[in-house]
Amino acid sequence: MWKGKHILLGITGSIAAYKAATLVRLLTKAGAEVQVIMTDTARQFITPLTMATLSKHPVLVEFYNPENGDWNNHVSLGEWADLYLIAPATANTIAKMQHGIADNLLLTAYLSARCPVVIAPAMDVEMYNHPANQDNIARLKTRGVTVIEPAAGSLASGLDGKGRMEDPEKIFEFVSGFFAKKKTFANRKILVTAGPTYEAIDPVRFIGNHSSGKMGFAIAEELAARGAAVTLVTGATALKAQHAGITVISVVSAAQMHAAVVREFETAEVAVLCAAVADFTPEYPSDKKIKRGNDALQISLKPTIDIAAALGCVKAKTQRLVGFALETDNEVANANKKMQAKNLDLIVLNSLRDEGAGFATDTNKVTLIYRDGTHKDFALKSKNEVAIDIVDAIQSLK
Numbered sequence: 001m002w003k004g005k006h007i008l009l010g011i012t013g014s015i016a017a018y019k020a021a022t023l024v025r026l027l028t029k030a031g032a033e034v035q036v037i038m039t040d041t042a043r044q045f046i047t048p049l050t051m052a053t054l055s056k057h058p059v060l061v062e063f064y065n066p067e068n069g070d071w072n073n074h075v076s077l078g079e080w081a082d083l084y085l086i087a088p089a090t091a092n093t094i095a096k097m098q099h100g101i102a103d104n105l106l107l108t109a110y111l112s113a114r115c116p117v118v119i120a121p122a123m124d125v126e127m128y129n130h131p132a133n134q135d136n137i138a139r140l141k142t143r144g145v146t147v148i149e150p151a152a153g154s155l156a157s158g159l160d161g162k163g164r165m166e167d168p169e170k171i172f173e174f175v176s177g178f179f180a181k182k183k184t185f186a187n188r189k190i191l192v193t194a195g196p197t198y199e200a201i202d203p204v205r206f207i208g209n210h211s212s213g214k215m216g217f218a219i220a221e222e223l224a225a226r227g228a229a230v231t232l233v234t235g236a237t238a239l240k241a242q243h244a245g246i247t248v249i250s251v252v253s254a255a256q257m258h259a260a261v262v263r264e265f266e267t268a269e270v271a272v273l274c275a276a277v278a279d280f281t282p283e284y285p286s287d288k289k290i291k292r293g294n295d296a297l298q299i300s301l302k303p304t305i306d307i308a309a310a311l312g313c314v315k316a317k318t319q320r321l322v323g324f325a326l327e328t329d330n331e332v333a334n335a336n337k338k339m340q341a342k343n344l345d346l347i348v349l350n351s352l353r354d355e356g357a358g359f360a361t362d363t364n365k366v367t368l369i370y371r372d373g374t375h376k377d378f379a380l381k382s383k384n385e386v387a388i389d390i391v392d393a394i395q396s397l398k
Contacts (some may be wrong), residue, residue, distance in 0.1 A: 002031035005179065007082035010106045011051070013352055014310050015156045016088040016115050016122035020046060023087060023168040024054040027175070035062070035077065037106045039093070056117040063105055075103060078112030085175065086110070087148070087162035088122030088165045089358035097145070098136040103391060116225060118178070120148040120171055129253035138362045141384045142214065144221050147173055171189075184395055185228035192220045192306075193261060193275035194226025195252040201299060202286040209276045210359035216274035218363055221244050223272075223305040226391065231262030231268070233260045235275060254278050254304035265311055270331070272322045273308050274348075276359070280304060312343030320345045322390075328352050335369050345371050348389035348390060354380070368393050 007027055011020045020036075027034050034055045038048060048059035060077075068124020078084075079272065081292040086093065093106070097119075104109040119140070126134060128150060137147055148171055166174075179379070182207050197207040217239045220232045222325075224245035228276055233249045235257065249264070251257045254277050265271050282299040290297065295330040309321050313319055323344040325335040326349070349367040364386045370376040378389055 002027075002179070005032040006076045006080050006082045007175075008077055008084045008109065009036050009055075009353065010084065010086035010089075010093075010109070011036060011038045011042045011046070012088055012090045012093045012123040013039055013045065014088040014165070015045060017042050017045035018164060019168050019359070020087060020327045021050055021054055021385045023171055024051060024170040026168060028055065030172075030176075031193055033057075035080070037077070037103050037109055039106050045248070051261065058164050060105055063108075069112060074108040076107045077113045078114055081113060081115045083115055083175065083178070084110065085120070085171075086115045086117070087120035087171055089119040091121075091127045091130075094119065094121065094136050094140065095135065095370075098139050104196065109228070111136075113138045113385065116144070116146065116178070117176070118146045118148060120165050121150050122165035123150075123163050124155055125159050125163045128161075128163040138382075139395060141362070141382060142217070142239065144225075146178075146271075146384065147382075151348055172292045175363045183227035185223055188228050188270070189231070189268045190223050190228045190232070191231050191261065191264050191271040192216055192222065192223065193233045193257065193271075193273050193277075195237040195239075195274050197235045197257055197278045197304075197305070198252050199254065199281035201277045201282050201289045202288065204289045207278060207282065207301075208282070211235070211237075211276035212359065213239050213275075214362065214388070215381050216272075217241065218383045218391055219274060222387040222391045223394075226395075233257055233264065233275070252279060254256075254307075258305045258307050258310065261307055262310060262314075265314070269318070270320045270322065270397075271311055272390075272394070273311070274324050275307075276326070277316045278304055306342070308338075308342040308344065320394070322346045322348065322394060324348045324350070326350045332369065332375065335367075336373070339371065346393055349375075366390070 011017050024034050032207050035057050036051045036055050036059045038061050052059045057228050112140040151166050153164050195213035196209045196211040198208045198376045200206050220230045220383045224230045230246045232246050249260050254308035255335050283302040325338050328332050331351045335347050339347045347369045354365045364383050365380040
């Protein structure tokens with residue numbers, strides 16, 4: 001698995017930089033080729049000579065190498081790497097990554113990287129928990145950056161809390177798992193839906209919901225990272241797909257989503273129906289803006305086409321169908337009922353009673369329910385991490 005793998009390891013200015021030595025030893029011993037990039041501040045915590053000795057490559061710090069007159073080409077580094085791992089990643093570097101600042105070689109290599117990027121934050125507990133830092137991490141996740149959450153414990157400041165970079169052995173295990181599962185969906189076509197639908201009342205107003213599309217996009221990114229050819233049918237959202245393996249089809253209404261999904265499902269092995277599709281749409285939308293009056297406005301609604309049920313009716317024996325259920329009461333019973341009624345193979349249950357789950361959040365708490373009635377509960381996690389759990393479950397479907 002490790003033979004021929006190219007790991008670009010970025011080291012930033014944190015006391016946790018000393019852990020990078022162990023990490024390089026683990027990676028090279030496994031058979032990976034490691035190229036180290038350090039920030040200028042990182043050299044104050046661990047020497048380039050140490051890292052060069054362990055990696056068997058000169059350590060890159062500056063854009064220009066005065067010893068031989070060569071430029072250290074950040075574009076070539078981004079093309080060479082199979083994975084860009086930044087460990088430790090300081091709050092300063094994370095902030096610069098989020099804002100696209102490229103004032104050192106490590107950051108320019110990040111902006112040039114064509115490979116997956118993984119960061120292992122390391123900082124004091126107050127810095128880690130600061131809203132600005134949390135917002136930066138959340139934004140990087142939406143762009144496809146994977147975050148190895150820091151551990152809790154005694155910190156260099158003398159405080160105790162979350163912020164300590166994860167141990168090198170656990171980072172190595174994470175990267176091992178990353179490569180092991182990377183191509184498990186190679187040459188498989190997967191259909192994913194995401195976001196809300198907007199049902200027009202008139203050219204200005206619509207009936208909609210609060211779905212941000214984050215969960216569906218995270219699932220699409222995870223599937224694509226594992227080698228799938230993903231078709232993402234999405235309603236109105238500000239999100240952009242990052243992976244080259246994702247083909248996006250943008251729609252607005254439930255009718256448009258239904259047409260696109262039915263067409264794409266014909267050649268898909270799996271459909272993951274994560275979109276929050278409206279159950280009703282105005283029966284007689286106006287082609288002109290409805291003017292405000294003193295009288296009450298009554299809007300006649302008709303049911304939209306049930307996309308999950310429609311696919312469940314035509315699903316072949318070789319196809320798998322994954323649905324979502326957002327419930328407020330009798331959650332498991334209602335989800336099981338939905339699974340049977342719509343011929344689903346797996347259903348992802350959310351409860352709006354769980355804090356941090358549901359619409360417009362960066363986190364989610366789910367229960368995965370299988371067709372045989374078994375189910376598995378998960379703790380509150382980031383939506384990127386939840387996507388990993390969901391895709392693992394899809395991978396296990398027979």
